[in-house]
Amino acid sequence: MAKKPGFRTLGDVVEWWLSRIEGDRTRSEKYRASMACLMRKHVLPRVGKVALRKVDRVTLDDQLVFPMHQELAPRTVQKALQGLRQAFAMAETQKRMDSNPLAGTTFRDFYKGKLRPKPAALSRVDLAELVQHLVSVFNAEPAKGMLPLMMLAHGTRIAETLGARWGHVSLDERVWVIPEANTKSRREHVLPLTTQVLGLLRRYRAALPDARLKTAWLFPVRGGAGMALTSGHALMREVSGRQWTSHDLRKLMRSSLADIGVDHMVGELLINHALGVTTETYLTRDAMDRRREALERWHARLDECGFADAHGQKVAVPALLKNDCKPEAAGDSAVSGISTWGG
Template identity: 80%
Template sequence: MRAVGDVVCWWLSRIEGDKARSEKYRRSMGSLMRKHVLPRVGKVPLRKIDRVLLDDKLVFPMHQELAPRSVQKALQALGQAFRMAEGQGRIASNPLAGVTFRDFYKGKLRPKPAALSRVDLQELVPHLVAAFRADPAKGMLPLMMLAHGTRISETLQARWSHVSLDERVWVIPESNTKSRREHVLPLTPQVLALLQRYREALPDPRLKAAWLFPVRGGERMADTSAHALMRQVSGRRWTSHDLRKLMRSSLADIGVDHMVGELLINHTLGVTAETYLTRDAMERRREALERWHNRLDELGFAEAHGAKVAVPAFLPNGATPEQAGDCAESCVSTRRG
């Protein structure tokens, strides 16, 4: 390897062939490195690369076009490529050892502002319910994401076999999660009823598919198609990740403990906190989701699922939700009729 491009292309071949990494990560890294890094520094000899050249040819020009976080990702990927190449003896030494994004950028990296806030719920819920009633095959994905705060990639990989009617849970296998650990979400009466209505609305060919969100031919909906669906439903005003952020920020309003909220969206809490919550974690998750879905019911969610749940979302501290209605038991049929 004599040039920066040799190292980057070799690293990309390893990353893009690594099935343990998410498809989204592999695709985004490939795009970032081929569109921005390789054209600018791909032909630079390894012996000439240093902080000054990196700033002049890569970092400063990228700052003129991209957000700081995108520049940071490019530098992190470049650093990872060189460390891997050095570790395998493919290059004699790492010319970027010790180089960090902070060498070039001193500003504060602010998270991308959410396009949805809690005040939007009153209009958002009826809008999503209307989309579901008009076409359940299109409206189910955003409703499920708002109801559970799941990532779009995790939601799209859901199979009917991941839904346990006896236990009333949705299991997301560790291979499908960003954290690479199994995530178990309780299914409330509302969601069980929603799943039932959704199944009844699916065309027969799709009903036979293993996936919760199938397309013609039986395969699951592709990520690109799902993002296009979200753009259509939202009118390009918000994204799938905004639904996840909105669900998480709304939990505090209905009295859900911070740690339980973090567990629900599968954030890592640390060994001590997770050990403390182990004994009753599932029960606390279930109660939190019941509160959240009752809150959504107050805003019109019931028009989509049709279940009768006679509990207000804003429960007094220490209260235990009491459920009523036909869907308190598992109600998702695996067959029509």
Template identity: 80%
Template sequence: MRTTGEVVRWWLSRIEGDRARSAKYRDSMGSLMRRHVLPRMDKVPLRKLDRVLLDDKLVFPMHQELAPRTVQKALQGMRQAFRMAEGQGRIENNPLAGTTFRDFYKGKLRPKPAALSRVDLPGLVAHLVEVFNEDPAKGMLPLMMLAHGTRIAETLMARWSHVSLDERVWVIPEANTKSRREHVLPLTPQVLGLLARYRQVLPDSRLRTPWVFSVRGGGRMADTSAHALMREVSGRQWTSHDLRKLMRSSLADIGIDHMVGELLINHTLGVTTETYLTRDVMERRREALERWHDRLDELGFAGAHGVKVAAPALLSSGAKPERAGDCADSRVSPRGG
């Protein structure tokens, strides 16, 4: 390999065929490198590539047009490409060795502000319940994400076989998670009721598919279609990730322990921290989700799932609430388990 473009294209051919990486990562990185990196760096000879040239031809021009995090991601992609090429002996020396984004940018990288805050929760719940009651196929996805804090790609890959009524859990296989580890979410009576109502209105053709979020023809809803649905439901005011952020930030308001909240959204805590979780992890997750869904009920969630659960979420004492009512009927899973 003699040019920067050869290294980048070779690397893209490798990652785009790597199923261990998420489809979102492969697509976004491919788009970023082809739209911004290759047009600027394609013909640059490797023997001339250094930090000065990289700054003049790529980093500085990108800073004039794009957000710092986008520039950072482009540089990360180039570093990975050159590191892999060097590791396989395809180039003799890595001209980007030791280069970091901080060599070019000293500002603070701030996270993207959330479009939804705690004060938006009452209105959001009322809106999503209204959408669900008008069209369950449209309202189910945002409600499930708000209820569990799952990522949109993980949620879309849910199969009915992942839902167990016997164990009252939703299992997200490790192949479907960003963390690449299995994620098990307890199913509360409210969610079982929501799933039952959802299945009641699905046409038979979609009930016969393995996917929870299926489309005409039997396949699962595509990521692009799901994001378009979110734009429609939100009026372009918030995204699927904003639902996840809102769920996580709201857990502290109802007294959920920080570590339990991190486990619920499948963040890695580290081996040492997880080792010292003294109580059964699944029990703590279930209690946290019951409390969260009780809070949603206080804001009108019951209008979607139709299950009677008498349990205040905002307790003044540490007493465990008493629950009333039973879980939804067994039609949630076509396999009954």
């Protein structure tokens, strides 16, 4: 295979590609970190020194794919191969090599079994106990319990939740705006704020130390910076006792929505999954109203499990609303004349 000066081995291509994606802010921090770890820990030690002229499917199978299958889950092997394909494709596109030895190669060339999704660690039957546990953590240490409660309440990803600022929360509009730069889909995501969550935010803000109130971040750490993703995962491990992850909270929220009568498409909108241009166009006109009603139902369901002990609001909303019913709030109003929380 003809090659350009500079690339002599498979490792040269991979290291060059990693140097590009590690500085690419259009990719999530989680993707960049996990791919760099995977390639440097598992791929480069096995095939990094293979000369480019010797790179083919047989070499990959013998020295990389088959050995990795003996130690790692199929999806991890698949991700490693995807990284290699992306590295070689980018090099070819930029004319850094004359031909791509991995062109047309797929994971199915090496693996014929079923790729099963990782089973969820939390199910609907765990909801009541989970809510009570998170509420007790929040009441004891609000700075520790707020992150998992916000994720369970909205089904957001941990990275986009940690990226929240007080300026993203509008009291006048009663919405939480997640900027496109913080979302996996790279499009702005707007979530209605229910009476329950507004009450939770007030209690949480009142409990923060004065030094952390001066920062713009919703989840600040000592010194004023926003909590890092690694710290967020460490917090989740501590709160869960390593029994579940942040993504399990998102899965549980999504799977529970059908139980309380939320339409499938509205549920997908809430967790910011793409539905396709036609479907999203159809839902645009009343999408926010439907999202708000769905979250009011969901948070009413959480109230049945003890959520009210964290937010302190009285909300007269049954979880299973009839289609023609409108939720009504009782007790303290969530409406405020202040446009945002500031910061």
